[in-house]
Amino acid sequence: MMFTKKKGSNKKTGLCQPKLSGDMTIYNAEVLKQDLDTIISDYQNFKFDLSMVEEIDTSGVQILMAFAQSVRAQGKEFLIEERNDAISNALARYQLIPLLCEETE
Amino acid sequence: MSESDDVIAVFAEECVELLSTSESALLQLEDDPTNEEIINNLFRAFHTVKGSSGLFGFDLLVSFTHVAENVLDEVRNEKIAMNGDLISLFLESRDHLSDLVDISLSGCTKLSGELAERDKSLLSLLNGYLESNESSKTQNTEAEKTSPEPEAEGARVKNTYWHISLRFHEDALKNGIDPASFINYLGNLGEIMTLRVIDNKLPEWELFDAENCYIGFEIALDSRATKIEIEDVFDFVRDDCDISILAPESQITDYLRLIDEFSEKDMKLGDILVSIGVLTQQELEDSLDLQQQLADDLTGDGVSERIPSIGEVMVQKQVVKKPIVEAAAKQQRQINSSTQSVRVNAEKLEELINLVGELVISGANASLLSDRLADTGLIETMENHSRLVEEIRDAALSLRMVEIGDTFNKFKRVVREVSKSLEKPISLEIHGGDTELDKTVVEKISDPLMHLIRNAMDHGIEVPSIREAAGKKKEGTVKLDAYHDSGSIVISIQDDGGGLPKEKIRLKAVEKGLISETDTLSDNDIYRLIFEPGFSTADQVTNISGRGVGMDVVRSNIEALRGQVDVDSIPGEGSTFKIRLPLTLAIIDGFQVRVGDSHYIIPLDMVEECIELEDKQTDEMHKSSYVKLRGNILPYVRLREIFSIEERQLDRENIVVIRIGDKKAGIVVDELLGEHQTVIKPLGKVFENLNSISGATILGSGEVALIVDVPSLVNSCTANIKDSLKAEGAL
Numbered sequence: 084m085m086f087t088k089k090k091g092s093n094k095k096t097g098l099c100q101p102k103l104s105g106d107m108t109i110y111n112a113e114v115l116k117q118d119l120d121t122i123i124s125d126y127q128n129f130k131f132d133l134s135m136v137e138e139i140d141t142s143g144v145q146i147l148m149a150f151a152q153s154v155r156a157q158g159k160e161f162l163i164e165e166r167n168d169a170i171s172n173a174l175a176r177y178q179l180i181p182l183l184c185e186e187t188e
Numbered sequence: 189m190s191e192s193d194d195v196i197a198v199f200a201e202e203c204v205e206l207l208s209t210s211e212s213a214l215l216q217l218e219d220d221p222t223n224e225e226i227i228n229n230l231f232r233a234f235h236t237v238k239g240s241s242g243l244f245g246f247d248l249l250v251s252f253t254h255v256a257e258n259v260l261d262e263v264r265n266e267k268i269a270m271n272g273d274l275i276s277l278f279l280e281s282r283d284h285l286s287d288l289v290d291i292s293l294s295g296c297t298k299l300s301g302e303l304a305e306r307d308k309s310l311l312s313l314l315n316g317y318l319e320s321n322e323s324s325k326t327q328n329t330e331a332e333k334t335s336p337e338p339e340a341e342g343a344r345v346k347n348t349y350w351h352i353s354l355r356f357h358e359d360a361l362k363n364g365i366d367p368a369s370f371i372n373y374l375g376n377l378g379e380i381m382t383l384r385v386i387d388n389k390l391p392e393w394e395l396f397d398a399e400n401c402y403i404g405f406e407i408a409l410d411s412r413a414t415k416i417e418i419e420d421v422f423d424f425v426r427d428d429c430d431i432s433i434l435a436p437e438s439q440i441t442d443y444l445r446l447i448d449e450f451s452e453k454d455m456k457l458g459d460i461l462v463s464i465g466v467l468t469q470q471e472l473e474d475s476l477d478l479q480q481q482l483a484d485d486l487t488g489d490g491v492s493e494r495i496p497s498i499g500e501v502m503v504q505k506q507v508v509k510k511p512i513v514e515a516a517a518k519q520q521r522q523i524n525s526s527t528q529s530v531r532v533n534a535e536k537l538e539e540l541i542n543l544v545g546e547l548v549i550s551g552a553n554a555s556l557l558s559d560r561l562a563d564t565g566l567i568e569t570m571e572n573h574s575r576l577v578e579e580i581r582d583a584a585l586s587l588r589m590v591e592i593g594d595t596f597n598k599f600k601r602v603v604r605e606v607s608k609s610l611e612k613p614i615s616l617e618i619h620g621g622d623t624e625l626d627k628t629v630v631e632k633i634s635d636p637l638m639h640l641i642r643n644a645m646d647h648g649i650e651v652p653s654i655r656e657a658a659g660k661k662k663e664g665t666v667k668l669d670a671y672h673d674s675g676s677i678v679i680s681i682q683d684d685g686g687g688l689p690k691e692k693i694r695l696k697a698v699e700k701g702l703i704s705e706t707d708t709l710s711d712n713d714i715y716r717l718i719f720e721p722g723f724s725t726a727d728q729v730t731n732i733s734g735r736g737v738g739m740d741v742v743r744s745n746i747e748a749l750r751g752q753v754d755v756d757s758i759p760g761e762g763s764t765f766k767i768r769l770p771l772t773l774a775i776i777d778g779f780q781v782r783v784g785d786s787h788y789i790i791p792l793d794m795v796e797e798c799i800e801l802e803d804k805q806t807d808e809m810h811k812s813s814y815v816k817l818r819g820n821i822l823p824y825v826r827l828r829e830i831f832s833i834e835e836r837q838l839d840r841e842n843i844v845v846i847r848i849g850d851k852k853a854g855i856v857v858d859e860l861l862g863e864h865q866t867v868i869k870p871l872g873k874v875f876e877n878l879n880s881i882s883g884a885t886i887l888g889s890g891e892v893a894l895i896v897d898v899p900s901l902v903n904s905c906t907a908n909i910k911d912s913l914k915a916e917g918a919l
Contacts, residue, residue: 145361176371
């Protein structure tokens with residue numbers, strides 16, 4: 084699994100655009116958590132690009148839910164801005180698209 | 189290989205085993221169609237394939253096994269009788285499933301062409317069995333849906349969907365459970381109308397462990413499935429998940445109990461159930477009022493310090509129903525086998541045996557050094573060490589030993605089908621199925637055995653009319669037997685047919701120039717000619733055999749395993765093929781001998797005795813190729829002559845008497861050096877075809893010792909002695 088930040092990420096503006104590729108499964112859940120640890124405190128607005136994720140299982144969905152819940156509890160913003168079929172199917176199965184992929188008021 | 193590839197590989201292996209189990213069960217049912225245990229085994233095999241396939245989303249497999257499983261369920265409930273036609277249908281279904289497993293693993297999700305046609309045809313036949321039971325089954329389904337257990341007090345909710353509550357345990361994800369698989373699988377039974385993820389247990393980010401499972405689910409399912417079918421979806425997660433399944437229009441008290449059991453701190457499950465349409469707001473309010481009322485009844489004073497949980501109230505009022513999931517789980521545990529085993533990668537086993545081999549060699553080296561030092565304490569320690577290494581060796585090798593019974597059982601199917609296609613009733617008798625041999629040997633002997641069995645059926649056993657005319661019973665018999673003998677395993681294939689056509693074989697051999705018209709051969713020598721390449725006396729080539737490419741390949745396959753094959757036949761009574769194979773290809777107990785400066789190993793299991801030859805005997809031996817041992821003739825070979833080792837003045841020669849089956853021979857050597865744990869190292873390609881050597885080993889001193897190929901020496905011995913005795917006029 085690869086974790087990068089897109090060019091638009093900027094601590095001053097508070098925007099973080101994490102881009103994940105590869106698998107978001109139980110096998111690399113711990114590593115993914117550690118990667119997200121490095122950004123959760125430094126930014127205020129998280130827009131995820133998950134269009135290059137190949138496989139996602141429940142642990143991957145759970146990580147997104149936990150991250151979203153934590154940052155929103157701090158008044159920050161979270162959105163999955165770009166996604167592919169694998170992500171859409173996984174989130175649709177759990178009826179989480181409105182929660183994670185749509186702007187909240 | 190990624191971890192998910194490993195998991196898929198395990199699934200593939202398990203499917204192979206389950207389909208093999210199914211086949212065995214079906215063949216056993218032919219003789220015993222009402223045997224409950226076998227029917228249950230068969231059901232469980234199909235059920236497990238269905239369940240595992242569902243986890244991986246292999247819908248083609250799920251939809252096919254679902255129907256097959258339903259038919260088997262009716263069989264085990266004695267609503268459909270198992271008979272020959274149904275067995276044949278299930279054998280075809282099993283073969284079809286095997287193809288479905290292969291294409292599913294290749295990533296295919298849709299059937300086409302012949303496979304699609306076959307799928308449709310088999311499903312139609314299977315459904316045909318179900319349709320005849322449909323009316324009674326529908327009644328049962330209705331009964332289950334509306335009143336699964338004795339009526340209890342309380343109104344019913346209007347919800348027409350099944351309601352499923354899932355709370356996965358914290359370790360579920362680590363245990364390899366992915367809730368998504370089950371939810372997908374549930375979708376095969378109906379439509380998931382609503383699904384709510386219960387996330388109240390998700391901790392703050394700092395405390396969040398990404399490998400734990402914190403989420404649960406509330407699901408409304410629109411389905412015509414029965415309760416048991418929905419419960420079956422969660423067969424594999426009962427230990428990792430708390431489950432509640434409520435039928436449509438369940439009683440309000442059931443929902444109260446659900447709320448009571450599945451509510452967590454700060455979570456208003458009742459509100460959640462209302463929000464997803466399971467309960468109406470009115471129903472929720474009515475049920476909470478009922479709870480209070482029941483609590484009041486219990487305490488009697490209308491005011492309680494603590495409102496008893498609905499569970500407690502229910503128990504008191506004897507309204508509580510035993511949790512269905514709990515009962516099903518108990519039943520599942522009872523069904524499950526009690527034997528424990530561990531699945532081990534074959535490569536790891538190979539590595540272990542290699543390391544044990546190196547340990548044996550290194551131990552031999554250490555023993556040699558300790559002998560030289562002549563330190564009593566060290567020698568004793570090394571003896572103990574050698575004994576322990578021997579035990580480790582035997583234990584490691586035994587890990588690779590498998591019973592040949594599984595291979596034999598596969599042939600039942602072959603015999604059944606060939607018997608049908610030849611229109612000759614033939615039965616297969618199996619003995620010695622629990623005889624163990626090395627896994628690699630088992631895998632490679634299967635094809636030669638198959639060929640010999642097919643040959644016996646095609647050419648050996650006569651058509652029923654000829655058998656009857658000969659006073660034999662109509663049904664022919666092929667007997668498979670396996671047993672240990674002198675450190676080898678012997679497999680015999682015997683038929684009660686007409687025997688090998690001796691004269692035909694002889695004429696064919698003359699025609700092919702293998703022998704001349706005037707050659708006199710014994711009966712056994714004639715029979716052995718069938719192993720020559722291109723040899724077939726079949727008048728017709730059939731689908732089964734007769735192309736003449738079989739027997740020589742059978743022999744070379746067996747010889748590649750350091751084995752031998754032989755044949756005996758009695759005209760009119762039948763033929764017996766005997767295959768002799770080494771028990772293991774890795775490490776053996778050897779007997780070390782010296783000839784000149786070279787060391788050799790003779791497999792200890794074949795050594796019967798060792799005799800020091802006196803001068804007189806040695807002189808006599810120089811004149812002939814046999815020696816008299818306690819009044820019996822013992823043919824011998826000199827290793828010195830075979831390996832062209834220069835003759836030296838010796839004090840003594842020794843003869844190692846070896847036995848293979850009923851044949852005995854002697855191997856003349858210079859010195860007997862005693863037992864030696866022998867790690868067999870294969871010869872390189874250059875030396876592969878040497879007749880007298882079957883491998884090599886490394887001695888403790890670092891020298892190489894060659895392992896004598898005893899069977900081929902014995903054969904050449906016995907040939908020599910016949911010539912010798914003929915020359916002396918004894919024959």
